Amino acid sequence: LEALLQREDVSENTREQAAQQISRMVENHQTELAIEEALQASGFAPCLVVMQGEAITVTLRDSDLSGTDGVTILSICVAHSDVAVENIRIITGEP
Numbered sequence: 722l723e724a725l726l727q728r729e730d731v732s733e734n735t736r737e738q739a740a741q742q743i744s745r746m747v748e749n750h751q752t753e754l755a756i757e758e759a760l761q762a763s764g765f766a767p768c769l770v771v772m773q774g775e776a777i778t779v780t781l782r783d784s785d786l787s788g789t790d791g792v793t794i795l796s797i798c799v800a801h802s803d804v805a806v807e808n809i810r811i812i813t814g815e816p
Contacts (some may be wrong), residue, residue, distance in 0.1 A: 752802050765790070770798075773789045776808040784814040 723797060725731055725739045749772040756770045760779070769780040776800050786794075798809045 755801045756798055759801060760794065763793060763797065765794065772802070772804070775804060776810070777802060777804045778810045778812060779811045782814070786811075786813055 722739045722743050724738075726736050726743075728736075753770045753772055756777070757768055760766070760768045760770070760781075765781055765783070767782055769771070771778045774789075779794055779798065793810055794811055795806055798804060799806060
């Protein structure tokens with residue numbers, strides 16, 4: 722995408738779309754990191770957070786989560802993103 726932005730033979734509209742996509746990718750990455758940090762601070766480590774479109778997947782090694790843990794994880798995700806609760810998935814267990 723960066724290379725596309727530099728090309729003069731590409732239309733302005735295409736360059737704008739590439740810039741918007743880069744911006745979304747950076748925002749998603751910052752959100753993923755913020756959620757991971759909040760989860761780790763709450764004792765859910767190790768963890769991995771991935772945003773795809775309007776969905777979040779949280780992967781945790783610990784497979785023994787309580788209902789309260791699930792609510793805490795969902796609350797953290799909602800607090801750090803605009804993703805609706807029904808679009809947040811929690812995956813647990815050893816890889």
